[in-house]
Amino acid sequence: MTLLLKQIFAFFRMLNSETATNQLAWGFSLGMILGFSPILSLQAVIVFLLVFFFRVQLGATLLSAFFFKFVAYFLDPVSDQLGRVVLESEGLRPLFTQLYNMPFVPLTRFNNSIVMGSGLMGFLLSLPGFFVFRYLVLKYRATFVARFKQTKLWKLWVGTSFYKWYATYNSMFG
Amino acid sequence: MNTTSKSKSEKKAKGPIRTEAVVPVILIVALIWGYFHFFFDHHLRRGLEFVGYQVMGAEVNIEELRTSFWDASLRIKKIELTDAQQPQKNMLEVGDVRFAVLWDGLLRARFVVNEMAVDDIRIGTPRKAPGKVKPPEPKSDKPGFIEKESEKLKNEAVDQAKKNYDGNVLGDIASLLGGESGQVQLGKIEGTLASKQKLQELDKAYKEKGKVWDQKLKSLPQQKEIQALGDRLGKIKSKDFKSPQELGDSLKEFQSVMNEADQKVKVIQATSGEFNNDYQQIDKDLKGLDDLVKKDTRDLESRFHIPKLDAKEISQGLFRQYMGPYLAKIDYYQGLFHKYFPPPKAKKESPEPDPQFQPHPRAKGVTYEFGRQNSYPWVWVKKVSISSQTSSSPSSGSVQGTITDISSNQALVGRPTVATVKGDFSANGIRDFLGKMTLDLTQAVSLLRFEMSVGSYPVAGREVVQSPEVNLAFQKASGQMAASGELVGMKDLKMELKNKLQQVSYEIKAKNPTVQEIMRKVFLGIPEISMNASVMGTPPDLKLDISSNVGSELQKGFEEQIKKKIDEAKQKIQAYMNEQVGAQKAKLESEVNKYRAQVDAEIGKLRAQVEGEKSQAQSRANDSKKRAEEQGKQQIQQQGKKALDDLKKKLGF
Numbered sequence: 001m002t003l004l005l006k007q008i009f010a011f012f013r014m015l016n017s018e019t020a021t022n023q024l025a026w027g028f029s030l031g032m033i034l035g036f037s038p039i040l041s042l043q044a045v046i047v048f049l050l051v052f053f054f055r056v057q058l059g060a061t062l063l064s065a066f067f068f069k070f071v072a073y074f075l076d077p078v079s080d081q082l083g084r085v086v087l088e089s090e091g092l093r094p095l096f097t098q099l100y101n102m103p104f105v106p107l108t109r110f111n112n113s114i115v116m117g118s119g120l121m122g123f124l125l126s127l128p129g130f131f132v133f134r135y136l137v138l139k140y141r142a143t144f145v146a147r148f149k150q151t152k153l154w155k156l157w158v159g160t161s162f163y164k165w166y167a168t169y170n171s172m173f174g
Numbered sequence: 175m176n177t178t179s180k181s182k183s184e185k186k187a188k189g190p191i192r193t194e195a196v197v198p199v200i201l202i203v204a205l206i207w208g209y210f211h212f213f214f215d216h217h218l219r220r221g222l223e224f225v226g227y228q229v230m231g232a233e234v235n236i237e238e239l240r241t242s243f244w245d246a247s248l249r250i251k252k253i254e255l256t257d258a259q260q261p262q263k264n265m266l267e268v269g270d271v272r273f274a275v276l277w278d279g280l281l282r283a284r285f286v287v288n289e290m291a292v293d294d295i296r297i298g299t300p301r302k303a304p305g306k307v308k309p310p311e312p313k314s315d316k317p318g319f320i321e322k323e324s325e326k327l328k329n330e331a332v333d334q335a336k337k338n339y340d341g342n343v344l345g346d347i348a349s350l351l352g353g354e355s356g357q358v359q360l361g362k363i364e365g366t367l368a369s370k371q372k373l374q375e376l377d378k379a380y381k382e383k384g385k386v387w388d389q390k391l392k393s394l395p396q397q398k399e400i401q402a403l404g405d406r407l408g409k410i411k412s413k414d415f416k417s418p419q420e421l422g423d424s425l426k427e428f429q430s431v432m433n434e435a436d437q438k439v440k441v442i443q444a445t446s447g448e449f450n451n452d453y454q455q456i457d458k459d460l461k462g463l464d465d466l467v468k469k470d471t472r473d474l475e476s477r478f479h480i481p482k483l484d485a486k487e488i489s490q491g492l493f494r495q496y497m498g499p500y501l502a503k504i505d506y507y508q509g510l511f512h513k514y515f516p517p518p519k520a521k522k523e524s525p526e527p528d529p530q531f532q533p534h535p536r537a538k539g540v541t542y543e544f545g546r547q548n549s550y551p552w553v554w555v556k557k558v559s560i561s562s563q564t565s566s567s568p569s570s571g572s573v574q575g576t577i578t579d580i581s582s583n584q585a586l587v588g589r590p591t592v593a594t595v596k597g598d599f600s601a602n603g604i605r606d607f608l609g610k611m612t613l614d615l616t617q618a619v620s621l622l623r624f625e626m627s628v629g630s631y632p633v634a635g636r637e638v639v640q641s642p643e644v645n646l647a648f649q650k651a652s653g654q655m656a657a658s659g660e661l662v663g664m665k666d667l668k669m670e671l672k673n674k675l676q677q678v679s680y681e682i683k684a685k686n687p688t689v690q691e692i693m694r695k696v697f698l699g700i701p702e703i704s705m706n707a708s709v710m711g712t713p714p715d716l717k718l719d720i721s722s723n724v725g726s727e728l729q730k731g732f733e734e735q736i737k738k739k740i741d742e743a744k745q746k747i748q749a750y751m752n753e754q755v756g757a758q759k760a761k762l763e764s765e766v767n768k769y770r771a772q773v774d775a776e777i778g779k780l781r782a783q784v785e786g787e788k789s790q791a792q793s794r795a796n797d798s799k800k801r802a803e804e805q806g807k808q809q810i811q812q813q814g815k816k817a818l819d820d821l822k823k824k825l826g827f
Contacts, residue, residue: 052192052195052198052199053191053192053195053199054190054191054192055188055189055190055191055192056192076539079539080539080540083539083540084540087540087542088542093544096542096544097544097545097546099544100282100543100544100545101282101544101545101546101549101550102282103278103281103282104281104282105282106282106283106284107281107283109283109541111541111542111543111544112539112540112541112542113539113540113541113542114539115539117539
């Protein structure tokens, strides 16, 4: 739980800083894939491993996965229809038969209509999603954060000794 | 100094790989390993016990369960399935079950087992503590349409079965011999005869119908109108036409009379057709009334427990109670199978299932199987070997058997599930047990075939008839049975059962000493009982047909004493029915026939008259035409002759 909270605090700190825009955008984007995939599936495990081993903002991934899980839940009927259309397509049948009988691939549960439908949506939206999230992070920093830093409240806060102590601590151990 | 401090304060730039994640990952892996090593087996055991309890409706216990990740194996020791009827005993106890799942299949998300071993099977073992039995599920306050309909059908079936088999034949015979049923109190049931009610309804309906018929007869062309038509016809000139104009007028008049007659004939024909329809309905009603009278007679016989002294009926009545628990079990297991293996969703346009493409409906979405011949289905247990050797335990038995090809997609595997089990439970007196079962789901309609035989089994204290008048039980006997049958589409059951009881000692108790004596004599002469049954239908509405040598023996035994009494009671009922319904029915029939004859005669007469006028008009019109033609010819001949004479005169001949 501590690890989780630490990641989420790091996310907010990073979001309000001037760095790691790509890390955040990738975090959101991979979180979207996680949100659209079932937890017990091969693709979810792979995404988790990617998030662990590559420098992707974990807090952003977790928050994004949490948010898109709800989106995916509400889109279930659409995903089901899309999945059925794809899985029942005669042209793709040989490919699916090949995949279904290969090792590991069936662990993705691609043969379920909802998993296929929502998985397709998640994967297809993840790449454009990266650019959209990147743009949104930059926009957020340029508008909201910049304006907030000009407020008296923020200046007052920055002037406190507690903040100075925190800033020193953060530069040394953060 | 500045450079050193700068380098210290500036953080080292981090690369894209998160090296510091190695420790947490190792920690997570270690936690997962720890869970599976220390807790998983326990949780799985508890989970299986819970699921077993929910499915079987009685406590299921597992003594030990071990799994191995590297071997992908599972071993379960001592599974105890509580007998829901006797919770202090186990219905079945299995000493050891072990199997390994193929890693090859697991990597493809399939569960493939080459061979599963099931050892040390025991039945009826005592439990350390009575097992928990699941209470019946509470019914919801507002049942859905399907529940309502199925409940209705079930109740109808139960009512029908009750009507057919309520009471028992020996009890009825004893009552009749004792003179109870002979005193048929027919007066009390007067108002409940369906045939009498129907008769009254028909009587009322026919009286109404008579009024309608009268109205219709009045609306038909009347005598005066037909007479007027005849008079009109008589006035039409049919000879000595002075000019063609006169002939044309007459013909027109004839045609007009014929048209009018035609219209009247049509009206009569249409009314006659309506009457014919009514006659057909009346015939149908009267036939229905006959059927109701027969049914009422049968109901009365059944109501006053008039036994049918027929070998078949006696066998049915005797062994229906005996077969009851077995039929209830068939119903229970069929329901259980339907609950957990719902019929596959077959496409309307293709009755044959496609082995390579099988959709399985799920709570969320649809999961498809993209199999190909000889590939693994989702679940496939290739072979289950069952073995058990007789041990010192009195409940143990010697059992050998195999179950092959248990799979989630038989069409893909191309083989049905076949189970064969044979053995002895010598301590329980069960010898030469053989069971064979084939479950074929490769076709559009599933087929379950089964055969079962037991060479010898003990029977002790089995009640056959239990009524206030008579008690009959098999105190001790040695049984032998063979059953075979099939269940098509998991609903249509056909089963044949042959049962033989040898060295039977009976327990007979009857209130009536005559009945006691007859039964004692009869059963003393039957050391061997054969009972053959056939069951057909859709559970719970099963049609049961039983025949037994006991039936014919009892028939012979009771015939002399009771036949006269039965005939008397039947005659009494018949006389009552005649009195209540017969006379009134005959009166109604005669009234209807009389009225019908009158109506037919009236219509026939009118029709003959109108058609007579029509044909007369037709013939007179034809005559007029002929006469006019001849008259015309003569006139032309005379005019020609005159013209010739004038010409001769002019020429001076």
